[in-house]
Amino acid sequence: MKQFLEGSRAVAEIVKLCKPGVISAYPITPQTHIVEELAQMVANGELNAQFVNVESEHSAASVVLGAVATGVRAFTATSSQGLLYMAEVLFNISGLRLPLVLTCANRAISAPINIWNDQQDSVSLRDSGWIQFYAENIQEAADLHLLAYRLGEDKSIMLPAMVCMDGYTLTHGMETVDIPTQGEVDKFLPSYKPLYKLDPAEPLTMGLLADPDYYLETRFAIQETFKEVLKMIPKISEEFKNRFGRDYKDGLVEEYCTKDAEKVIVAMGSVCGTIKEVVDAQRAKGKKVGLLKIISYRPFPYAKVDDALKDIPRIAVLDKAVSLGAYAPLAVEIKATFFGKKKSPKLISSFIAGLGGRDITFESVKEIFTKLNRKEVNLEFIDLKPELLKEEYGV
Amino acid sequence: MKEIRIHARAGQGAITTAALLGYAYFLKGMYPYAFPNFGAARMGAPMNAFVRVDAKPVRLRSQIYEPDYVMVVDATLMRGFNCFSGLKENGIAIINEKEGAEIPKVKAKQKIFVVPATEIALKTIGRPLGNTALIGAFAAATGELDLDTLLEAIKKRFSGKAQEGNIQAVTQGYEYIKKNKIG
Numbered sequence: 348m349k350q351f352l353e354g355s356r357a358v359a360e361i362v363k364l365c366k367p368g369v370i371s372a373y374p375i376t377p378q379t380h381i382v383e384e385l386a387q388m389v390a391n392g393e394l395n396a397q398f399v400n401v402e403s404e405h406s407a408a409s410v411v412l413g414a415v416a417t418g419v420r421a422f423t424a425t426s427s428q429g430l431l432y433m434a435e436v437l438f439n440i441s442g443l444r445l446p447l448v449l450t451c452a453n454r455a456i457s458a459p460i461n462i463w464n465d466q467q468d469s470v471s472l473r474d475s476g477w478i479q480f481y482a483e484n485i486q487e488a489a490d491l492h493l494l495a496y497r498l499g500e501d502k503s504i505m506l507p508a509m510v511c512m513d514g515y516t517l518t519h520g521m522e523t524v525d526i527p528t529q530g531e532v533d534k535f536l537p538s539y540k541p542l543y544k545l546d547p548a549e550p551l552t553m554g555l556l557a558d559p560d561y562y563l564e565t566r567f568a569i570q571e572t573f574k575e576v577l578k579m580i581p582k583i584s585e586e587f588k589n590r591f592g593r594d595y596k597d598g599l600v601e602e603y604c605t606k607d608a609e610k611v612i613v614a615m616g617s618v619c620g621t622i623k624e625v626v627d628a629q630r631a632k633g634k635k636v637g638l639l640k641i642i643s644y645r646p647f648p649y650a651k652v653d654d655a656l657k658d659i660p661r662i663a664v665l666d667k668a669v670s671l672g673a674y675a676p677l678a679v680e681i682k683a684t685f686f687g688k689k690k691s692p693k694l695i696s697s698f699i700a701g702l703g704g705r706d707i708t709f710e711s712v713k714e715i716f717t718k719l720n721r722k723e724v725n726l727e728f729i730d731l732k733p734e735l736l737k738e739e740y741g742v
Numbered sequence: 743m744k745e746i747r748i749h750a751r752a753g754q755g756a757i758t759t760a761a762l763l764g765y766a767y768f769l770k771g772m773y774p775y776a777f778p779n780f781g782a783a784r785m786g787a788p789m790n791a792f793v794r795v796d797a798k799p800v801r802l803r804s805q806i807y808e809p810d811y812v813m814v815v816d817a818t819l820m821r822g823f824n825c826f827s828g829l830k831e832n833g834i835a836i837i838n839e840k841e842g843a844e845i846p847k848v849k850a851k852q853k854i855f856v857v858p859a860t861e862i863a864l865k866t867i868g869r870p871l872g873n874t875a876l877i878g879a880f881a882a883a884t885g886e887l888d889l890d891t892l893l894e895a896i897k898k899r900f901s902g903k904a905q906e907g908n909i910q911a912v913t914q915g916y917e918y919i920k921k922n923k924i925g
Contacts, residue, residue, distance in 0.1 A: 351765050351774070376783075515780075520776065521764050522776075618803060621804055706805050708807070711804075
Protein backbone atom coordinates (compact mmCIF):
# COMPACT_ATOMS: atom_id res chain seq x y z
CA MET A 348 0.00 0.00 0.00
CA LYS A 349 1.24 3.48 -0.84
CA GLN A 350 2.09 5.56 2.20
CA PHE A 351 3.82 8.85 2.93
CA LEU A 352 6.68 7.81 5.19
CA GLU A 353 9.98 8.95 6.59
CA GLY A 354 12.82 6.84 5.14
CA SER A 355 13.69 5.43 8.56
CA ARG A 356 10.08 4.42 9.12
CA ALA A 357 9.91 2.76 5.70
CA VAL A 358 13.02 0.72 6.52
CA ALA A 359 11.60 -0.25 9.92
CA GLU A 360 8.34 -1.32 8.25
CA ILE A 361 10.13 -3.51 5.72
CA VAL A 362 12.45 -5.01 8.35
CA LYS A 363 9.40 -5.84 10.46
CA LEU A 364 7.92 -7.70 7.49
CA CYS A 365 11.19 -9.68 7.21
CA LYS A 366 10.49 -10.95 10.77
CA PRO A 367 13.93 -10.81 12.39
CA GLY A 368 14.10 -12.74 15.66
CA VAL A 369 16.79 -10.52 17.17
CA ILE A 370 17.50 -6.81 16.75
CA SER A 371 20.35 -5.07 18.50
CA ALA A 372 21.63 -1.56 17.94
CA TYR A 373 23.18 1.44 19.61
CA PRO A 374 21.77 4.88 18.78
CA ILE A 375 23.73 7.14 16.47
CA THR A 376 22.56 10.00 14.24
CA PRO A 377 21.21 9.72 11.54
CA GLN A 378 20.42 6.04 11.97
CA THR A 379 18.56 6.26 15.29
CA HIS A 380 14.99 6.64 13.97
CA ILE A 381 15.18 3.20 12.31
CA VAL A 382 15.84 1.28 15.52
CA GLU A 383 13.59 3.55 17.59
CA GLU A 384 10.72 2.58 15.30
CA LEU A 385 11.66 -1.10 15.53
CA ALA A 386 11.97 -0.93 19.33
CA GLN A 387 8.46 0.56 19.42
CA MET A 388 7.12 -2.21 17.18
CA VAL A 389 8.64 -4.85 19.47
CA ALA A 390 7.24 -3.08 22.56
CA ASN A 391 3.78 -2.85 20.94
CA GLY A 392 3.83 -6.54 20.14
CA GLU A 393 3.63 -5.87 16.39
CA LEU A 394 6.98 -7.61 15.91
CA ASN A 395 7.83 -10.80 17.72
CA ALA A 396 11.55 -10.18 18.18
CA GLN A 397 14.03 -9.78 20.97
CA PHE A 398 15.34 -6.21 21.04
CA VAL A 399 18.69 -6.22 22.81
CA ASN A 400 19.88 -2.91 24.23
CA VAL A 401 23.64 -2.71 24.41
CA GLU A 402 26.33 -0.23 25.46
CA SER A 403 28.08 0.14 22.11
CA GLU A 404 28.01 -0.68 18.40
CA HIS A 405 30.73 -3.28 18.96
CA SER A 406 28.35 -5.12 21.27
CA ALA A 407 25.36 -4.59 18.95
CA ALA A 408 27.27 -6.25 16.11
CA SER A 409 28.39 -9.03 18.45
CA VAL A 410 24.81 -9.71 19.58
CA VAL A 411 23.49 -10.03 16.05
CA LEU A 412 26.51 -12.14 15.08
CA GLY A 413 25.59 -14.53 17.87
CA ALA A 414 21.94 -14.52 16.89
CA VAL A 415 22.57 -15.43 13.25
CA ALA A 416 25.11 -18.05 14.38
CA THR A 417 22.33 -19.79 16.31
CA GLY A 418 20.17 -19.82 13.19
CA VAL A 419 18.02 -16.73 13.83
CA ARG A 420 17.40 -13.93 11.32
CA ALA A 421 18.76 -10.69 12.79
CA PHE A 422 19.05 -6.98 12.04
CA THR A 423 21.12 -4.00 13.06
CA ALA A 424 21.66 -0.46 11.82
CA THR A 425 24.31 2.16 12.34
CA SER A 426 26.19 5.13 10.89
CA SER A 427 29.63 6.67 10.71
CA GLN A 428 31.66 6.16 13.92
CA GLY A 429 29.26 3.39 14.89
CA LEU A 430 30.00 1.45 11.72
CA LEU A 431 33.73 1.86 12.24
CA TYR A 432 33.38 0.71 15.84
CA MET A 433 31.62 -2.40 14.48
CA ALA A 434 34.32 -3.01 11.87
CA GLU A 435 36.19 -5.77 13.67
CA VAL A 436 32.96 -7.71 14.24
CA LEU A 437 31.78 -7.09 10.66
CA PHE A 438 34.82 -8.90 9.25
CA ASN A 439 33.99 -11.77 11.63
CA ILE A 440 30.38 -11.89 10.44
CA SER A 441 31.40 -12.31 6.79
CA GLY A 442 34.26 -14.65 7.74
CA LEU A 443 31.76 -16.84 9.62
CA ARG A 444 29.49 -16.70 6.56
CA LEU A 445 26.54 -15.31 8.54
CA PRO A 446 23.84 -13.66 6.40
CA LEU A 447 23.04 -10.63 8.53
CA VAL A 448 21.43 -7.48 7.10
CA LEU A 449 22.63 -4.07 8.33
CA THR A 450 21.38 -0.63 7.36
CA CYS A 451 24.08 1.99 7.08
CA ALA A 452 22.62 5.48 7.29
CA ASN A 453 25.56 7.09 5.53
CA ARG A 454 27.32 9.84 7.45
CA ALA A 455 30.75 11.48 7.41
CA ILE A 456 33.59 10.33 9.68
CA SER A 457 35.31 12.40 12.40
CA ALA A 458 37.50 14.39 12.88
CA PRO A 459 36.33 17.10 12.62
CA ILE A 460 33.02 15.87 13.97
CA ASN A 461 30.30 16.05 11.35
CA ILE A 462 26.87 14.45 11.53
CA TRP A 463 25.95 15.09 7.90
CA ASN A 464 25.91 12.83 4.89
CA ASP A 465 28.63 11.39 2.74
CA GLN A 466 29.54 7.77 2.01
CA GLN A 467 32.93 7.51 3.70
CA ASP A 468 31.69 5.15 6.42
CA SER A 469 30.42 2.27 4.28
CA VAL A 470 32.96 2.81 1.49
CA SER A 471 35.73 2.42 4.10
CA LEU A 472 34.38 -1.09 4.73
CA ARG A 473 34.41 -2.14 1.10
CA ASP A 474 36.99 -4.89 1.82
CA SER A 475 35.04 -6.48 4.68
CA GLY A 476 33.39 -9.29 2.72
CA TRP A 477 29.94 -7.68 2.94
CA ILE A 478 27.62 -7.23 0.00
CA GLN A 479 26.97 -3.46 -0.32
CA PHE A 480 23.94 -1.89 -1.96
CA TYR A 481 23.37 1.87 -2.37
CA ALA A 482 19.82 3.28 -2.55
CA GLU A 483 18.73 6.27 -4.64
CA ASN A 484 15.41 6.90 -2.92
CA ILE A 485 13.33 5.67 0.00
CA GLN A 486 11.47 3.05 -2.03
CA GLU A 487 14.74 1.58 -3.19
CA ALA A 488 16.15 1.63 0.33
CA ALA A 489 13.15 -0.35 1.55
CA ASP A 490 13.20 -2.79 -1.38
CA LEU A 491 16.93 -3.44 -1.12
CA HIS A 492 16.45 -4.80 2.41
CA LEU A 493 14.15 -7.49 1.04
CA LEU A 494 16.63 -8.32 -1.70
CA ALA A 495 19.49 -8.32 0.82
CA TYR A 496 17.90 -10.90 3.14
CA ARG A 497 16.84 -13.11 0.27
CA LEU A 498 20.27 -12.94 -1.37
CA GLY A 499 22.47 -13.31 1.69
CA GLU A 500 20.50 -16.25 3.09
CA ASP A 501 20.62 -18.19 -0.17
CA LYS A 502 22.55 -21.39 0.57
CA SER A 503 24.90 -20.74 -2.33
CA ILE A 504 25.77 -17.31 -0.90
CA MET A 505 25.71 -17.18 2.94
CA LEU A 506 27.11 -13.65 3.23
CA PRO A 507 26.04 -10.52 5.10
CA ALA A 508 24.66 -7.51 3.25
CA MET A 509 24.74 -3.80 4.01
CA VAL A 510 22.04 -1.53 2.64
CA CYS A 511 23.46 1.98 2.40
CA MET A 512 21.11 4.97 2.38
CA ASP A 513 22.20 8.59 2.52
CA GLY A 514 21.77 10.04 6.01
CA TYR A 515 19.08 12.76 6.36
CA THR A 516 18.43 12.90 2.59
CA LEU A 517 16.82 9.46 2.78
CA THR A 518 16.66 8.58 6.49
CA HIS A 519 14.92 11.84 7.50
CA GLY A 520 13.31 12.62 4.15
CA MET A 521 9.66 11.65 3.68
CA GLU A 522 8.17 10.44 0.42
CA THR A 523 5.60 8.15 -1.11
CA VAL A 524 6.55 4.51 -0.52
CA ASP A 525 4.78 1.31 -1.43
CA ILE A 526 5.06 -1.13 1.49
CA PRO A 527 4.10 -4.70 0.58
CA THR A 528 1.84 -6.93 2.65
CA GLN A 529 3.09 -9.63 5.01
CA GLY A 530 1.72 -12.29 2.67
CA GLU A 531 3.66 -10.93 -0.32
CA VAL A 532 6.88 -10.71 1.70
CA ASP A 533 6.44 -14.22 3.09
CA LYS A 534 6.22 -15.61 -0.44
CA PHE A 535 9.37 -13.81 -1.51
CA LEU A 536 11.39 -14.38 1.66
CA PRO A 537 10.99 -17.82 3.23
CA SER A 538 12.01 -18.29 6.86
CA TYR A 539 15.75 -18.52 7.47
CA LYS A 540 17.11 -22.06 7.25
CA PRO A 541 20.80 -21.97 8.10
CA LEU A 542 23.26 -24.42 6.59
CA TYR A 543 24.69 -24.91 10.06
CA LYS A 544 24.12 -23.30 13.45
CA LEU A 545 25.29 -23.20 17.03
CA ASP A 546 23.14 -25.72 18.85
CA PRO A 547 23.91 -27.38 22.22
CA ALA A 548 22.26 -30.59 20.92
CA GLU A 549 24.69 -30.77 18.02
CA PRO A 550 27.77 -28.83 19.07
CA LEU A 551 30.13 -27.33 16.54
CA THR A 552 32.76 -24.61 16.51
CA MET A 553 32.69 -21.56 14.27
CA GLY A 554 35.60 -19.28 13.45
CA LEU A 555 38.19 -21.45 15.06
CA LEU A 556 41.90 -20.99 14.41
CA ALA A 557 42.78 -21.25 10.74
CA ASP A 558 46.55 -21.47 10.53
CA PRO A 559 48.55 -20.72 7.38
CA ASP A 560 47.50 -24.12 6.02
CA TYR A 561 43.82 -23.07 5.97
CA TYR A 562 43.23 -19.29 6.12
CA LEU A 563 43.99 -18.48 2.47
CA GLU A 564 41.23 -20.79 1.26
CA THR A 565 38.60 -19.06 3.44
CA ARG A 566 39.26 -15.78 1.64
CA PHE A 567 39.37 -17.49 -1.76
CA ALA A 568 35.99 -19.05 -0.98
CA ILE A 569 34.37 -15.67 -0.24
CA GLN A 570 35.92 -14.19 -3.38
CA GLU A 571 34.46 -17.08 -5.42
CA THR A 572 31.06 -16.65 -3.75
CA PHE A 573 30.98 -13.00 -4.81
CA LYS A 574 30.99 -14.26 -8.43
CA GLU A 575 27.84 -16.19 -7.56
CA VAL A 576 26.36 -13.05 -5.96
CA LEU A 577 26.79 -11.23 -9.28
CA LYS A 578 24.77 -13.98 -10.99
CA MET A 579 22.20 -14.26 -8.21
CA ILE A 580 21.28 -10.54 -7.90
CA PRO A 581 19.75 -10.35 -11.43
CA LYS A 582 17.74 -13.54 -10.77
CA ILE A 583 16.37 -12.26 -7.47
CA SER A 584 15.72 -8.83 -8.99
CA GLU A 585 13.66 -10.51 -11.74
CA GLU A 586 11.64 -12.41 -9.16
CA PHE A 587 11.21 -9.21 -7.17
CA LYS A 588 9.83 -7.47 -10.25
CA ASN A 589 7.36 -10.29 -10.90
CA ARG A 590 6.14 -10.27 -7.33
CA PHE A 591 6.18 -6.57 -6.42
CA GLY A 592 6.07 -4.87 -9.83
CA ARG A 593 9.15 -2.70 -9.36
CA ASP A 594 11.86 -3.30 -11.93
CA TYR A 595 15.50 -2.88 -10.85
CA LYS A 596 16.60 -4.64 -14.08
CA ASP A 597 19.73 -6.65 -13.24
CA GLY A 598 19.88 -5.06 -9.77
CA LEU A 599 23.57 -4.27 -10.25
CA VAL A 600 23.48 -0.91 -12.04
CA GLU A 601 20.89 1.39 -13.54
CA GLU A 602 21.60 2.78 -17.00
CA TYR A 603 19.84 6.13 -17.42
CA CYS A 604 19.97 7.64 -20.93
CA THR A 605 23.35 6.01 -21.58
CA LYS A 606 22.67 4.26 -24.90
CA ASP A 607 23.66 7.10 -27.26
CA ALA A 608 25.37 9.27 -24.63
CA GLU A 609 28.59 11.18 -25.21
CA LYS A 610 29.05 12.04 -21.53
CA VAL A 611 28.04 9.94 -18.56
CA ILE A 612 28.38 10.46 -14.80
CA VAL A 613 28.90 7.37 -12.65
CA ALA A 614 27.64 7.71 -9.07
CA MET A 615 25.98 5.92 -6.12
CA GLY A 616 23.10 6.77 -3.82
CA SER A 617 20.64 9.65 -3.62
CA VAL A 618 22.73 12.06 -5.71
CA CYS A 619 21.71 9.92 -8.70
CA GLY A 620 18.24 11.50 -8.48
CA THR A 621 19.74 14.99 -8.84
CA ILE A 622 21.89 13.76 -11.74
CA LYS A 623 18.79 12.36 -13.50
CA GLU A 624 17.15 15.80 -13.26
CA VAL A 625 20.22 17.39 -14.85
CA VAL A 626 20.32 14.68 -17.54
CA ASP A 627 16.68 15.36 -18.45
CA ALA A 628 17.28 19.13 -18.60
CA GLN A 629 20.39 18.71 -20.77
CA ARG A 630 18.68 16.16 -23.02
CA ALA A 631 15.86 18.67 -23.58
CA LYS A 632 18.55 20.96 -25.01
CA GLY A 633 19.81 18.18 -27.28
CA LYS A 634 22.89 17.30 -25.21
CA LYS A 635 23.67 13.59 -25.16
CA VAL A 636 24.34 12.93 -21.48
CA GLY A 637 23.48 10.10 -19.12
CA LEU A 638 23.97 8.47 -15.73
CA LEU A 639 25.29 5.09 -14.68
CA LYS A 640 24.04 4.38 -11.16
CA ILE A 641 25.96 1.75 -9.24
CA ILE A 642 23.55 -0.20 -7.02
CA SER A 643 25.87 -3.07 -6.10
CA TYR A 644 29.25 -1.66 -5.05
CA ARG A 645 30.28 -5.02 -3.54
CA PRO A 646 30.46 -7.20 -5.48
CA PHE A 647 31.50 -4.65 -8.10
CA PRO A 648 29.85 -5.45 -11.45
CA TYR A 649 32.89 -4.92 -13.73
CA ALA A 650 31.43 -6.75 -16.74
CA LYS A 651 28.18 -4.81 -16.52
CA VAL A 652 30.00 -1.47 -16.20
CA ASP A 653 32.26 -2.39 -19.15
CA ASP A 654 29.21 -3.16 -21.25
CA ALA A 655 27.41 0.03 -20.24
CA LEU A 656 30.29 2.47 -20.70
CA LYS A 657 32.64 1.05 -23.37
CA ASP A 658 31.18 3.11 -26.23
CA ILE A 659 30.85 6.36 -24.27
CA PRO A 660 33.69 8.80 -24.97
CA ARG A 661 33.65 10.85 -21.77
CA ILE A 662 33.02 9.59 -18.26
CA ALA A 663 32.92 11.47 -14.95
CA VAL A 664 33.03 9.48 -11.72
CA LEU A 665 31.48 11.24 -8.73
CA ASP A 666 32.72 9.95 -5.36
CA LYS A 667 31.12 10.96 -2.05
CA ALA A 668 34.11 9.44 -0.25
CA VAL A 669 37.89 9.71 -0.49
CA SER A 670 40.77 7.31 -0.17
CA LEU A 671 43.18 9.88 1.21
CA GLY A 672 46.53 9.65 -0.53
CA ALA A 673 45.14 7.70 -3.49
CA TYR A 674 42.60 7.89 -6.30
CA ALA A 675 38.93 8.01 -5.29
CA PRO A 676 37.27 4.66 -4.41
CA LEU A 677 34.62 4.50 -7.13
CA ALA A 678 36.91 6.09 -9.75
CA VAL A 679 39.48 3.34 -9.14
CA GLU A 680 36.88 0.68 -10.01
CA ILE A 681 35.80 2.43 -13.20
CA LYS A 682 39.39 2.91 -14.36
CA ALA A 683 40.20 -0.72 -13.47
CA THR A 684 37.22 -1.88 -15.52
CA PHE A 685 38.84 -0.53 -18.67
CA PHE A 686 42.55 -1.11 -18.11
CA GLY A 687 43.95 -3.01 -21.08
CA LYS A 688 40.58 -3.11 -22.86
CA LYS A 689 40.42 -2.38 -26.60
CA LYS A 690 37.12 -0.55 -26.37
CA SER A 691 36.97 2.00 -23.60
CA PRO A 692 36.03 5.60 -22.87
CA LYS A 693 38.59 8.14 -24.10
CA LEU A 694 38.49 9.99 -20.85
CA ILE A 695 37.62 9.07 -17.24
CA SER A 696 37.65 12.10 -14.95
CA SER A 697 37.24 11.77 -11.20
CA PHE A 698 35.40 14.22 -8.95
CA ILE A 699 34.89 14.39 -5.18
CA ALA A 700 31.72 16.07 -3.95
CA GLY A 701 29.36 16.29 -1.03
CA LEU A 702 31.78 15.37 1.76
CA GLY A 703 30.42 16.11 5.23
CA GLY A 704 27.03 17.10 3.84
CA ARG A 705 28.16 19.84 1.40
CA ASP A 706 25.05 20.14 -0.76
CA ILE A 707 25.41 18.74 -4.28
CA THR A 708 23.17 21.06 -6.26
CA PHE A 709 21.71 20.89 -9.76
CA GLU A 710 24.38 23.46 -10.71
CA SER A 711 27.20 21.33 -9.22
CA VAL A 712 26.16 18.40 -11.41
CA LYS A 713 25.82 20.63 -14.49
CA GLU A 714 29.33 21.88 -13.81
CA ILE A 715 30.65 18.29 -13.81
CA PHE A 716 29.18 17.70 -17.28
CA THR A 717 30.80 20.97 -18.45
CA LYS A 718 34.15 19.93 -17.01
CA LEU A 719 33.99 16.80 -19.16
CA ASN A 720 34.61 19.02 -22.21
CA ARG A 721 38.14 19.62 -20.94
CA LYS A 722 41.10 17.33 -20.45
CA GLU A 723 40.98 14.46 -17.97
CA VAL A 724 41.15 15.42 -14.31
CA ASN A 725 41.75 13.30 -11.26
CA LEU A 726 40.39 13.93 -7.78
CA GLU A 727 38.92 17.33 -8.55
CA PHE A 728 36.96 18.57 -5.52
CA ILE A 729 33.66 20.17 -6.52
CA ASP A 730 32.35 23.31 -4.74
CA LEU A 731 35.51 23.91 -2.69
CA LYS A 732 35.58 27.24 -0.87
CA PRO A 733 38.96 28.77 -1.67
CA GLU A 734 38.60 31.32 1.14
CA LEU A 735 38.65 28.50 3.71
CA LEU A 736 41.88 27.15 2.28
CA LYS A 737 43.77 30.41 2.87
CA GLU A 738 43.84 30.07 6.66
CA GLU A 739 47.28 29.58 8.11
CA TYR A 740 48.04 28.47 11.63
CA GLY A 741 51.45 28.77 13.26
CA VAL A 742 54.48 29.68 11.22
CA MET B 743 7.12 21.34 -9.37
CA LYS B 744 6.64 23.59 -6.35
CA GLU B 745 9.21 24.23 -3.65
CA ILE B 746 8.57 25.37 -0.08
CA ARG B 747 11.31 26.49 2.31
CA ILE B 748 10.57 26.69 6.01
CA HIS B 749 12.79 28.77 8.32
CA ALA B 750 12.71 27.92 12.02
CA ARG B 751 14.79 27.05 15.02
CA ALA B 752 15.41 23.43 15.95
CA GLY B 753 12.59 22.42 18.29
CA GLN B 754 9.96 24.74 16.82
CA GLY B 755 8.31 22.01 14.79
CA ALA B 756 9.51 22.81 11.27
CA ILE B 757 9.86 19.11 10.44
CA THR B 758 6.28 18.51 11.59
CA THR B 759 5.21 21.45 9.42
CA ALA B 760 6.94 19.94 6.38
CA ALA B 761 5.56 16.50 7.19
CA LEU B 762 1.98 17.83 7.48
CA LEU B 763 2.24 19.77 4.22
CA GLY B 764 3.79 16.72 2.56
CA TYR B 765 1.07 14.45 3.84
CA ALA B 766 -1.64 16.84 2.63
CA TYR B 767 -0.08 16.86 -0.86
CA PHE B 768 0.14 13.05 -0.69
CA LEU B 769 -3.59 12.90 0.07
CA LYS B 770 -4.18 14.89 -3.09
CA GLY B 771 -2.29 12.26 -5.12
CA MET B 772 0.84 14.37 -5.55
CA TYR B 773 4.44 13.19 -4.91
CA PRO B 774 5.94 15.26 -2.09
CA TYR B 775 9.49 15.00 -0.75
CA ALA B 776 9.70 16.60 2.70
CA PHE B 777 13.15 16.85 4.30
CA PRO B 778 15.08 18.77 6.95
CA ASN B 779 18.45 20.45 6.99
CA PHE B 780 19.97 20.91 10.39
CA GLY B 781 22.41 23.67 11.11
CA ALA B 782 24.22 23.28 14.41
CA ALA B 783 21.98 20.31 15.24
CA ARG B 784 21.10 21.84 18.60
CA MET B 785 17.79 22.98 20.08
CA GLY B 786 17.27 26.64 19.17
CA ALA B 787 19.75 26.70 16.31
CA PRO B 788 18.47 27.99 12.96
CA MET B 789 17.39 25.18 10.68
CA ASN B 790 15.36 24.61 7.54
CA ALA B 791 12.80 22.11 6.49
CA PHE B 792 11.74 21.78 2.89
CA VAL B 793 8.91 20.41 0.80
CA ARG B 794 9.39 19.76 -2.90
CA VAL B 795 6.28 18.50 -4.64
CA ASP B 796 5.40 17.40 -8.13
CA ALA B 797 2.84 15.33 -10.02
CA LYS B 798 5.54 12.66 -10.48
CA PRO B 799 8.10 11.33 -7.96
CA VAL B 800 10.65 13.98 -6.99
CA ARG B 801 14.25 13.08 -7.77
CA LEU B 802 16.11 16.32 -7.03
CA ARG B 803 17.86 15.86 -3.65
CA SER B 804 19.54 19.23 -3.10
CA GLN B 805 18.29 21.87 -0.69
CA ILE B 806 15.89 24.53 -1.98
CA TYR B 807 17.52 27.75 -3.18
CA GLU B 808 14.75 29.27 -5.31
CA PRO B 809 11.53 28.54 -3.42
CA ASP B 810 8.04 29.28 -4.67
CA TYR B 811 6.98 29.73 -1.07
CA VAL B 812 8.78 30.67 2.15
CA MET B 813 7.43 30.13 5.65
CA VAL B 814 9.09 31.89 8.58
CA VAL B 815 8.16 30.19 11.85
CA ASP B 816 10.40 32.45 13.95
CA ALA B 817 10.60 36.07 12.77
CA THR B 818 13.75 36.70 14.84
CA LEU B 819 15.55 34.67 12.15
CA MET B 820 15.06 37.60 9.77
CA ARG B 821 17.62 39.60 11.78
CA GLY B 822 20.86 39.42 9.87
CA PHE B 823 19.73 36.60 7.61
CA ASN B 824 17.84 36.83 4.36
CA CYS B 825 15.02 34.31 4.70
CA PHE B 826 13.74 35.42 1.28
CA SER B 827 16.91 34.64 -0.63
CA GLY B 828 16.07 33.21 -4.04
CA LEU B 829 12.29 33.61 -3.57
CA LYS B 830 10.69 33.41 -7.02
CA GLU B 831 9.57 36.61 -8.76
CA ASN B 832 5.93 35.81 -7.98
CA GLY B 833 6.74 33.98 -4.74
CA ILE B 834 4.71 34.10 -1.55
CA ALA B 835 6.01 34.31 2.02
CA ILE B 836 4.11 33.57 5.21
CA ILE B 837 5.59 35.06 8.36
CA ASN B 838 4.68 34.35 11.96
CA GLU B 839 3.99 37.78 13.48
CA LYS B 840 6.46 38.98 16.08
CA GLU B 841 6.44 42.37 17.72
CA GLY B 842 9.29 44.54 16.49
CA ALA B 843 10.19 42.26 13.61
CA GLU B 844 11.01 44.25 10.52
CA ILE B 845 9.22 42.99 7.44
CA PRO B 846 11.49 43.41 4.43
CA LYS B 847 10.43 45.04 1.20
CA VAL B 848 9.88 42.57 -1.58
CA LYS B 849 9.67 42.64 -5.36
CA ALA B 850 6.52 43.88 -7.10
CA LYS B 851 4.92 40.50 -7.73
CA GLN B 852 6.02 38.86 -4.50
CA LYS B 853 3.57 38.74 -1.61
CA ILE B 854 4.13 38.64 2.12
CA PHE B 855 1.47 37.59 4.61
CA VAL B 856 2.03 38.22 8.29
CA VAL B 857 -0.05 35.96 10.51
CA PRO B 858 -0.39 36.07 14.31
CA ALA B 859 0.29 32.33 14.39
CA THR B 860 1.81 32.18 17.88
CA GLU B 861 -1.16 34.14 19.25
CA ILE B 862 -3.56 31.71 17.52
CA ALA B 863 -1.56 28.75 18.86
CA LEU B 864 -1.67 30.05 22.43
CA LYS B 865 -5.45 30.40 22.19
CA THR B 866 -6.09 27.05 20.50
CA ILE B 867 -3.31 24.69 21.58
CA GLY B 868 -2.17 26.50 24.70
CA ARG B 869 1.46 26.43 23.60
CA PRO B 870 3.43 28.88 21.44
CA LEU B 871 3.73 26.52 18.47
CA GLY B 872 2.48 28.47 15.49
CA ASN B 873 3.17 25.83 12.84
CA THR B 874 -0.33 24.58 12.27
CA ALA B 875 -1.80 28.09 12.13
CA LEU B 876 0.88 28.93 9.57
CA ILE B 877 -0.07 25.88 7.51
CA GLY B 878 -3.67 27.07 7.44
CA ALA B 879 -2.49 30.52 6.38
CA PHE B 880 -0.25 28.94 3.73
CA ALA B 881 -3.19 27.08 2.21
CA ALA B 882 -5.35 30.21 2.09
CA ALA B 883 -2.58 32.48 0.79
CA THR B 884 -1.29 30.18 -1.94
CA GLY B 885 -4.34 28.15 -2.92
CA GLU B 886 -2.05 25.10 -2.99
CA LEU B 887 -4.14 23.05 -0.56
CA ASP B 888 -7.73 23.12 0.63
CA LEU B 889 -8.72 23.30 4.28
CA ASP B 890 -10.38 19.87 4.33
CA THR B 891 -7.20 18.12 3.13
CA LEU B 892 -5.16 19.94 5.76
CA LEU B 893 -7.58 18.92 8.49
CA GLU B 894 -7.37 15.31 7.33
CA ALA B 895 -3.57 15.52 7.66
CA ILE B 896 -3.96 16.99 11.17
CA LYS B 897 -6.33 14.19 12.17
CA LYS B 898 -3.81 11.59 10.99
CA ARG B 899 -0.95 13.21 12.90
CA PHE B 900 -2.58 14.25 16.19
CA SER B 901 -5.08 12.67 18.51
CA GLY B 902 -7.20 13.75 21.47
CA LYS B 903 -6.80 17.29 22.78
CA ALA B 904 -3.83 18.07 20.54
CA GLN B 905 -5.98 17.18 17.54
CA GLU B 906 -8.81 19.48 18.62
CA GLY B 907 -6.43 22.36 19.27
CA ASN B 908 -4.57 21.95 16.01
CA ILE B 909 -7.79 21.70 13.99
CA GLN B 910 -8.75 25.06 15.49
CA ALA B 911 -5.28 26.49 14.83
CA VAL B 912 -5.26 25.43 11.16
CA THR B 913 -8.78 26.73 10.63
CA GLN B 914 -8.07 30.08 12.29
CA GLY B 915 -4.84 30.52 10.34
CA TYR B 916 -6.77 29.78 7.16
CA GLU B 917 -9.61 32.16 8.02
CA TYR B 918 -7.25 34.94 9.10
CA ILE B 919 -5.95 35.17 5.53
CA LYS B 920 -9.38 34.67 3.93
CA LYS B 921 -10.90 37.47 6.03
CA ASN B 922 -8.10 39.97 5.93
CA LYS B 923 -6.44 39.25 2.58
CA ILE B 924 -3.60 41.33 3.87
CA GLY B 925 -0.65 41.64 1.56
